[in-house]
Amino acid sequence: MAEYIIKNGFVFDPVLGINGDKTDVAIKDGKFVETTQLANPKTIDATGMTVMAGAVDIHAHVAGPKVNTGRNFRPEDKLFNCTPRRGVERMQGGFSVPTTFKTGYDYARMGYTTVMEAAMPPLYARHTHEEIRDTPIIDQAAFPVFGNNWFVLEYLKNNEIENTASYIAWLLRATKGYAVKVVNPGGTEAWGWGLNCENIHDPVPFFDITPAQIVKGLIEANEYLGLPHSMHVHANNLGNPGNYTTTLDTFKLSEGIKPRGGWGRDQVMHHTHVQFHSYGGDNWGNFESKSPEIMDYVNSHDNITIDIGQVTLDETTTMTADGPFEHHLTELNHLKWANTDVELETGSGVVPYVYSPTIKVCAIQWAIGLELGLLAKDPMRVFITTDHPNAGPFIRYPRVIKWLMSQQSREEMLNGFKHSEKVIDATHLMGIDRELSLYEIAQMTRAGTAKALGLGHMYGSLKPGLEADVAVYDFNPEQEHAPDDIEKAFGNARHLFKTGMQIINEGEIVSNGNKRTLWVNARVNENPQVMRDVKEKFLRYYTVTQNNYEVAGHHYVPNPYVIEVDATQ
């Protein structure tokens, strides 16, 4: 493979502690190496530019059945944005739910090289993997959902952690999944009957278990196995005024549990899109931000990480395995509603949503996300996301970075809202003068996310030995700049390398790369009870046979990267 040297850029690498120093970055055989190891490298001149490791997105909905439902039922999302085949690029289209090709290219243009699909219904794993396969360039992995799975509900009702862990290992292998995802624990199963679980002690109909038991049990099972990533939760009561108490209650379930497995992560719970879970008030009239309460907890507890789920004030398409929430949303905005309940496993809903700056609640939501980022004491544990496409499309990450880095741009927004005064009153953003540095942005989008995913040994830094994923942005931190320059630079990587292959050269996509699908193969001791339960459930309740359930490698995961976990001890 070709050798490259990226010379003279301002490098930001929190793992190596490099904060804007001019350092050369060397690439050989797909990895970063010491510059002395290069024989005859091609030189990339990064003079006056910012250099960071390829970014890692910890939570986005970019592949799978609900994403595709969003695409197919929203032809209007493709209006005026379809582009032709050009060079190596395939046809592209879509704004909030782009086609797979556009997804890969748009992430690359922003300097992202690894993206986690945040919710995979196990029965639809093949579909998710077919889409991942057709998404060029970026490495991806998918999190199967466990929080409403009948096996899990039955095992955890009796606190059977070992059986839960064996089942998790079996399902990760069967679906080629990466981590334990939990969405509205118990609530989506209740939605099978049109009901919900509204707090962590609200019992699940028939199964006689509470969301608290599910979350705590899955954390314990996750650590029993010692998986690379922690349990990744979207708590109950999303999107409702006053829900911050449910969020704090959920956080507290992680107390006293320590990470295992030696993957370098410190957390045992990742709580996603916390913006949607930080609301005070008891109706839409007195709706307000509770981000200080939330961040006080996060800042003082090392075993939690979060991502913000920033509202970008766009027209978007919400989609989640939280089936009852999407029904609630369609009742609220009266737009079209798609729902799919999945036998024994989960459910989901999809509803378009317009986050309008003229609506007070939307503007407050916008402020809360930024507050979470700005109140973070440790940017290695608080990450930038838009919960794509729920709070906004991922292509807005550069804009979110601008807001976090520029008080001026935030205040222009706050003062420009139709209900400016009410929004300022209900939030804390106006008083915050913190402006995040590029170093902190690199923590929130690279070093921190890679570490939380247990992938610090592959991604998130320019350290020799790691995968050579690196982005060069046309941004000179030593020069005067307008806030919009930040957005422009982070949306248009000048150069991008993925595992040592040049993907973007001078702003042009020149290669479709060699994308990989990551999955976790956790080996556990034989567990005849779990295997008997699996067999029985397939015989009696599933509509596919057990032999037709497992995702085979060849077509669905043509280029796998398997992470082995030994949990037999």
Place this chain on the structure above:
Amino acid sequence: MTKTVTDVVCPFCGTLCDDLEVVVSDDGKQLLEVYNACAIGAEKFLHSQAEDRLTRPRLQQEDGSWKDVTYDEAIEYTAQMLASSTKPLMYGWSSTNCEAQGVGSEIGEITGAVMDNTATVCHGTSLIAVQDIGIPHCTLGEVKNRADRVVFWGCNPAHAHPRHMSRYSIFPRGFFTGKGHKGRKVIVIDPRKTDTANVADVHLQIEQGRDYELLDALRVAFKGLPLPDVVAGIPKEQIYEAAEVLKSGRFVIIFFGMGVTQSLGKNHNIDEAIAVTRDLNEYTKAAIMPMRGHYNVTGSGAVWGWQFGFPFAVDLSRGFARYNPGETTSNDLLRRGEVDSVFVLGSDPGAHFPFSSVKKISELPSVCIDPHQTPTTAVCKLHVPVAFVGVEIGGCAYRMDNVPIETRKVVEAPEGMMTDEEFLEKVLVRIKEIKGE
């Protein structure tokens, strides 16, 4: 000696049964017996063994006779036809695997084709309705495990999806439905007394073409508001009663077929049926599901969804994807003479399109890829027989509830036969050469 292959997936209808057992000869070359399948499914497997089966491509001559050609010649013919067309129609895609659909998409991109599948004359109207109003949906296992109210509207699974009722909808005993069919109330809405109507608790024998009125009346009845004495030929007492049956269920599922999608009202019927389902979710839990026909028509809509963003009628001729049913749908294009060649794979428009459309196909340069001889192959210039997907080659297919299942290869194809995917791959390579890509 023989071998029995288990967990075989049936490549016939959208029910996509995956519990078939197939007996093959020891050398894996002959398929001897099929168990668990319905009559149609079994025939599909056994038909691959027909002695008069075509195994090589053939080209229709001026006088209507056929001349055998090699696969290489067929690839060249197809590539030249598509590469020289300004707007080819690439139709079908419902009886093949997702792998082949994916390769077909790329050919469509390069040649500026219109990609359309059999939904265009089937559940395309349902897809349009979903774009209007969404769809509360579920997997078939949810029906099996929870449903206690089952509605069949304008569909006749007893004949069209023969194992649907026993596997998923009426008879199975599930987790919360231990009494099987005794715990379920079945309502059939159909102008005919079908075999499905015979097993129903209630048959509302609706006047033909009055589905919209009856659906609307149900929504009125849910709210307890007054109705005219008779709607769509059904007395109002029966409508109130049916509304009460649905509202009092724990889990309602509505299955619908071409009786509503292609009769008077078309997509508006489905809008209303989905509105009925939405309304029911105010009182209980309800879902609705189209009874998709071909075993992988759902898959072609899924593949085009993630590649182009639209489930059918995808026009790539301007260089980017457009979608406008009525303009970019196959029959409209054919009858207006807007396409200059026709490529058919995995469907039989010759048997299902209006005569005026089929006549247009016969007048245009045309290629049909199909293991069988069909009315379509009879009017196309080139017929390329291929291996049967789901019998002689595996691959992914999507069930009517969008659940993807990997079909299995159970027997070898006759020697030297290509698969859909292999043929398309070669055509793609050749087209790239011709276009200088």
